[in-house]
Amino acid sequence: MTATYLLEIGLEEMPAHVVRPSVMQLLDKTAAFFKEQNLTYDEIKPFATPRRLAIMVTGLADRQPDQVEEAKGPAKRIALDADGHFTKAALGFARGQGVQPEDITFKDFKGEPYVFVEKKTVGQPTAEILPELKKIVMGLTFPTRMKWGTNHFEYIRPIHWIVSLLDDQIIPMQILDVQAGRTTQGHRFLGHEIEIATAQDYEADLAKVFVIADMAKRQAVIEEQIHDLAVKHDWRVDLDPDLLEEVVNLVEYPTAFAGHFDPKYLAVPEPVLITSMKDNQRYFYVRDQAGKLAPNFIGVRNGNHEYLDNVIAGNEKVLVARLDDAKFFFEEDQKLSIHDYVEKLKKVTFHDKIGTMYEKMQRVSVIAAGLGHVFGLSENELSDLNRASHIYKFDIVTGMVGEFPELQGVMGEIYAKIFGENAVVAQAVREHYMPTSAEGDLPASKVGATLAIADKIDTILAFFAVGMIPNGSNDPYALRRQSYGIVRILLANHWHLSLAELQAEIASSLKKNDLTFKIDWQKNPAEVQRFFGDRMRQLFGEKHLRHDFIDAVANSNDLDPTTIDEVASTLNTHREDQDFKPTIEALTRVIRLANKIDSKPDQIKIDPSLFENPSEKALYDAVTELQADFKQQTVEQNYQQMRDLRPIIESYFEENMIMADDEKIRRNRLNQLLILQRLIKVFGDLQELIVK
């Protein structure tokens, strides 16, 4: 026998974004509970609206299956006395298992007979197990919780009713003062209270009182209504999935409607219009067939067609008030100049401990100029970069961005053009925020990319300098995302930048330009290095590179993400080569020996007059050549050249005693290894590689 079970929790309106995850959580936890209870069923179906979370379980077994368990007792020789009677041990065991002595059987276990009994557990009726779902209902987790009235229990919203029906039978459950029953509520205005006779009727019964309980069906209704409106008016509608999901869970009985606004508001920049409609009012914006934004929108009402004109008129009025505001800001903002806004930034704090936005822009200008040269930007690009870096935050003090903070950068580009900046500068103003998420779009222009890197580096170094270093899950200023963004931009542009030396270089150029603002920019260098190293690990982790490769390359000497990336893929390409293992072994041997010395770079000089063997000359020549070519060559070429060094290195080690007695000779040989080691280490710490 199987049955259908319905559980519905009636709530005051939940936040739209909570509805789906919560009902899925209820479903998953119930499924796990049934599994644990050995209860079988065909399917659990979720239903949810802003006011209810429900699941319907079909084909639910009416009881748990009986269980037979075998228990092993003492060995036969202990269980029976000389007369063949059960001993105290055997009788005690049977009693403990709740069976009679005559139920005892003997079976071989590891070659010796033992006492065994069979224990039967009779399965419980499902109706007696279901009340335990209360724990699951009460234990659901939510992003925000609240208490209400006089109780201390916290939930997403106050609970008003619970329906708990196994077919037509009420399964009791009480949460606070709410007793489960068969009474549910229809649509707040169109519907009324109803009683559900039997669980299977749930969806149909609710439909009669204007509640479409199935989220997928509600979505389909909305999509169809919007489609019909679009066809009727010859519009193109972009059904933004996030907005659609939100709208689906803001209504129980949807009716889409079309509204319009005065075309004069189309003078307001499109992103502002879209934000007003989509984000503020939850409307779908529409375009004409040519792709031009139309002075119309589609909204979705929680109700039917009755009095729809009222609803349309009201919504139009609200939107117009917003657009009027936007138009006002758009016009007002144009009365000042970029210079005025930049001046205002002197009063805007970036962070208490770090200083103002204006100071930040000054520093970023210096950093960006330095980077621009490293990245080989053209004269024109450098000049655009210079201009952009002096103004790029100006839009945050405009009225429009004050009203629509999510449009920072976007308005910056629009205003920059209006104020006569060239397109490259304007674009960089917008692009410097990118990427705005871990895998978000990257700046498309070189100037924008350079500015984005400069701005992020300044932010990271500044927070590290004042000791606000992310730890664990605590990264309030999203420094991880920003540093990951830097790495991604560098790779995408094939730009080389040594993150290892960056901090020191920036510190000195800020000092030179008198822009330190009383902050010690040299602080916490080890943490800065590790921080960037970790981002490289993150990147290669995403690329599913082998762990030993990640460990090796992420420890590279100069932390140049682009080189590291090339090294990683070069090593990866060659890892199956016949000569990969001996090559790595030879190079590793060099690293290991060279690690034993510490010389300052300026002390490293090789004196060929101290050579005793031809192999020394051979290595000297080869390394000198490699050193000369290294910077101009691709990573692949460098790898090949190092691979070709292997026989030379091998005979070097065979012929020469590195730790020679003569101190001068010893030092000379070690220095030779050290020079080579420095080149190898650009490839990373090859000792980490696991070679078969």
Next chain:
Amino acid sequence: MVKQLNVQEMILTLQRFWGSKGCLLMEAYDNEKGAGTMSPYTFLRAIGPEPWNAAYVEPSRRPADGRYGENPNRLFQHHQFQVVMKPSPKNIQEYYLDSLRELGIEPLEHDIRFVEDNWENPSMGCAGVGWEVWLDGMEVSQFTYFQQVGGLTVDPVTSEITYGVERLASYIQNVNSVFDLQWGDGVLYGDIFKEPEYEHSKYAFEESDQAMLLNFFNDYEKEALRLIKLGLVHPAYDYVLKCSHTFNLLDARGAVSVTERAGYLSRIRNLAHKIAQAFVGEREKLGFPLLQHAQEQAEKDGEDK
């Protein structure tokens, strides 16, 4: 819309309605404040175990929102109709919807939604969970279950409903500018408030004396702290309200940098927290009289049955 209530009829209707639900009809509190929540009839009474049901109109001053009387919807001072019920009644949403019906807003003829909006007033150490109520896409009320007031966790919970009087009235009277609202028959909102809007905006944005206001702020804060020490909770709270309004004036004038802003807000929050604690202490000394009244009433009701 069948009957077009003027503003004062609208207020009277709400008062009659909420009075019938057991709310005390209080008057506006005679101190400048940015929201009805800051009236002691909400802020203080939401703290502690005593029941409290009240409704009142609160003129709310927000200097930075002033638009010289030129914007049809933005005001230096607007009016809030505030309802607080503690503990929050189970059917508070139904009450609210009934109050709209009383105003002639029949839900079936509109689109009314409860859209998530968790409310926070960090300067007063207040936070709550709730919604903004949308009437055909327009936010007409804020609906909140307080979770924290003055930095203290509430128990029991107060439900707060704040109607935006001008917004709702604009809807009921179908006007595009608040200045065209009929306050009483024949007298427009603009006749009463347009000039003050202009003058207050002019004052707040251009003419306020920053040095004087800064001194005021410091003095008010000092006085509040002194009065808290003396156990004079209500006078102390008046000075917190003065601090808050003075800060708002300074802020509108652009005299407060973002950095300083956090500092001022935390000073106000500190005062609000101290007062919240002192208020509970004071009520406890009195034996939580409203709690006793409620219990006595409940017993009496029980006997009557």
